[in-house]
Amino acid sequence: MWYCMTCEISTLPALYAVLMTGLIGFLVVLYIWLSMRKGTRFVRHYPPPDINLLDKPYESADPNELLSFCNKGQCNGAWKPPRTHHCSTCNVCRLDFDHHCPWLGNCVSLGSMKEFLYLLFFVPLVFLLGISPAASILYSQARLAYGVSMADPWINDVWWSWYASWIVFCGPLGRPVIGTLLGYRVLKDSRVPSSGYGQMLEQPHMRVSIVALVALIMSIFAMGLGVSTLRNLLRGRTTLETLKARAYRNKFVVIPAVNAADSETGSIADMRKVITVPPQENLYILDWTKLWGKPLFTCSAYDSSSEYLWPTVNPNIIHQARNKDK
Numbered sequence: 001m002w003y004c005m006t007c008e009i010s011t012l013p014a015l016y017a018v019l020m021t022g023l024i025g026f027l028v029v030l031y032i033w034l035s036m037r038k039g040t041r042f043v044r045h046y047p048p049p050d051i052n053l054l055d056k057p058y059e060s061a062d063p064n065e066l067l068s069f070c071n072k073g074q075c076n077g078a079w080k081p082p083r084t085h086h087c088s089t090c091n092v093c094r095l096d097f098d099h100h101c102p103w104l105g106n107c108v109s110l111g112s113m114k115e116f117l118y119l120l121f122f123v124p125l126v127f128l129l130g131i132s133p134a135a136s137i138l139y140s141q142a143r144l145a146y147g148v149s150m151a152d153p154w155i156n157d158v159w160w161s162w163y164a165s166w167i168v169f170c171g172p173l174g175r176p177v178i179g180t181l182l183g184y185r186v187l188k189d190s191r192v193p194s195s196g197y198g199q200m201l202e203q204p205h206m207r208v209s210i211v212a213l214v215a216l217i218m219s220i221f222a223m224g225l226g227v228s229t230l231r232n233l234l235r236g237r238t239t240l241e242t243l244k245a246r247a248y249r250n251k252f253v254v255i256p257a258v259n260a261a262d263s264e265t266g267s268i269a270d271m272r273k274v275i276t277v278p279p280q281e282n283l284y285i286l287d288w289t290k291l292w293g294k295p296l297f298t299c300s301a302y303d304s305s306s307e308y309l310w311p312t313v314n315p316n317i318i319h320q321a322r323n324k325d326k
């Protein structure tokens, strides 16, 4: 019985330590993987297709220019396939571009979206698991620091009764934060000297509370970004496409010939037409198997294919365009 109890007591912290080490390691690998692959040697360039033989509908930047090319940065006039965007920070064209992430120093595309969403949703999870054993201690220390701060004449003088304390640090929300941090400063003087190592939680430390606060803010930020990115994807759009939809500019789609093979008159090029699509309409179908079906830390079928894989155009658009002809 005694043996089992000691087993339980020592096994749980060990399992917790292994779990936390594994999760933090996973976050580090996700971060490194997402930050890498920014150079041109990781960005595929495909030869432009022959538009006369093309049978896939696709977006065109300009109704008069049937294919788009990029002369910016290191692209040197390369063909810009559909859903490609030139990132001015990375100086390359990205296939399936979503957005450039300054925290990663790299673009996020649909090919790296799975890892990006894992990172965004694992940050708050790791924070919650990491903070949970210390949360009640940190909370009671913060309450103590807040109470001490409210009662301290010097802090009342320099902070609580200062009218600008309502404005200077994030307005009314930041007022109690600074007040509490000043309370830690007062508590520092009454701290009992300890051996130091491993004693950070026993007595109130401003450093520990700041680290916990920054981690909380970053977790909320990551969660918010994760939810908004996922919401766009569930609507079938990348972040860039969501922004373009808000820009209220019409899009142009090149529709190849209908039943061109059966036609006896004219070439495919003669029967091709460019249609205008309202900004809110999704141009392409989001391929979830391509986005979610690939194993983690691998290139998507899109990135690794030697031949360009055309995105599937929203069938509603083609349907509407063909119905207009009838």
Ligand SMILES: [Zn+2]
Binding pocket: 070, 071, 072, 073, 075, 085, 086, 087, 091, 092, 093
């Ligand atoms: Zn480019």
Ligand SMILES: [Zn+2]
Binding pocket: 087, 088, 089, 090, 091, 099, 100, 101, 105, 106, 107, 108
């Ligand atoms: Zn970029």
